[in-house]
Structures are given as C-alpha cells and as structure tokens.
Amino acid sequence: MTAQLACTTADVGPEEALRVELEGTSGPVEVAVVRDGDGGWHAISDICSHGAVSLSDGEVEGCFIECWLHGSQFDLRTGMPTALPAMRPVPVYPVTIDGERVLVDLDGRLDGSADGS
Numbered sequence: 431m432t433a434q435l436a437c438t439t440a441d442v443g444p445e446e447a448l449r450v451e452l453e454g455t456s457g458p459v460e461v462a463v464v465r466d467g468d469g470g471w472h473a474i475s476d477i478c479s480h481g482a483v484s485l486s487d488g489e490v491e492g493c494f495i496e497c498w499l500h501g502s503q504f505d506l507r508t509g510m511p512t513a514l515p516a517m518r519p520v521p522v523y524p525v526t527i528d529g530e531r532v533l534v535d536l537d538g539r540l541d542g543s544a545d546g547s
C-alpha cells in the first residue's frame with residue numbers, strides 16, 4: 431500500500447488535529463493528522479493507548495498531543511507517552527506534503543501495533 435490522501439493543508443491549522451479514517455491492510459485505521467507549533471506535519475494513531483478515546487479531540491502543544499480524558503501526552507514524532515497514565519506508545523506514520531495534499535503512509539508506521547488498533 432502506498433501513501434493515501436488524508437486531507438488538504440487547509441484542513442488543519444497550527445496546533446490543531448484532524449481525525450481521518452484511512453484504509454489499512456486489515457480494515458479502516460483511525461489517524462490523527464496534526465500540525466505542530468512550528469507548522470510541521472504529523473500522523474499518529476487517533477486512539478489513545480490508555481483508553482479507547484480520540485486523541486484528535488485533545489490539545490496540541492508544540493510537538494505533543496495531550497489526551498483529553500486523563501492527560502497523557504504523546505510525542506508526535508515518536509508516539510511515545512511523556513506523561514502518565516499511558517505507558518504504551520501509539521503508532522506514528524510518515525507524512526508527505528504534496529502541494530496542498532497531505533499524504534499518510536500506513537505501511538511506514540514507526541512501532542509494532544497492527545493498524546493502530
């Protein structure tokens with residue numbers, strides 16, 4: 431599978447996140463497309479590793495996203511939790527900006543969780 435169109439650059443402002451559903455090899459994958467404080471683009475599993483809630487509903491601060499339910503923070507670059515209670519990372523995926531198109535490659539994820547679930 432190759433990179434998929436997730437959204438356009440106009441869809442996500444600085445320090446905002448957008449939930450999108452992409453097609454994984456074993457079904458739909460929920461991904462949060464995020465712009466960090468410096469305008470960089472990230473794609474991270476939308477499902478918090480502590481509970482099944484949407485990370486895109488949380489706050490983006492710099493290169494981190496904070497889960498709205500219990501306050502765990504995840505590094506957008508690595509998916510690693512940097513604040514409890516979450517202890518497991520969430521998958522992150524490579525992002526390519528092609529003009530106005532934001533492309534996400536699910537096959538390039540940086541950790542071993544299958545399809546972000």
Ligand code: FES
Nearest residue numbers: 478480481497500
């Ligand atoms: S559900 Fe995200 S930190 Fe608890």
